[in-house]
Amino acid sequence: MRVKSSHHMFRKKAVIEKINLQREGNKAKPYQVKQVRNFIVKYKLGGTI
Numbered sequence: 001m002r003v004k005s006s007h008h009m010f011r012k013k014a015v016i017e018k019i020n021l022q023r024e025g026n027k028a029k030p031y032q033v034k035q036v037r038n039f040i041v042k043y044k045l046g047g048t049i
Contacts, residue, residue, distance in 0.1 A: 012043070012045070015043050015045075017039065019035075021036070
């Protein structure tokens, strides 16, 4: 994880793309939530339900 300004940058070895998240306390916009969800589903990062 790397912090750049007010966002956190998360990386995983097997994942080429980067994900950009706002710090705790800030509200994510609907498109950001959708991007994160799609990223989690695409790379199967959510574990089992």
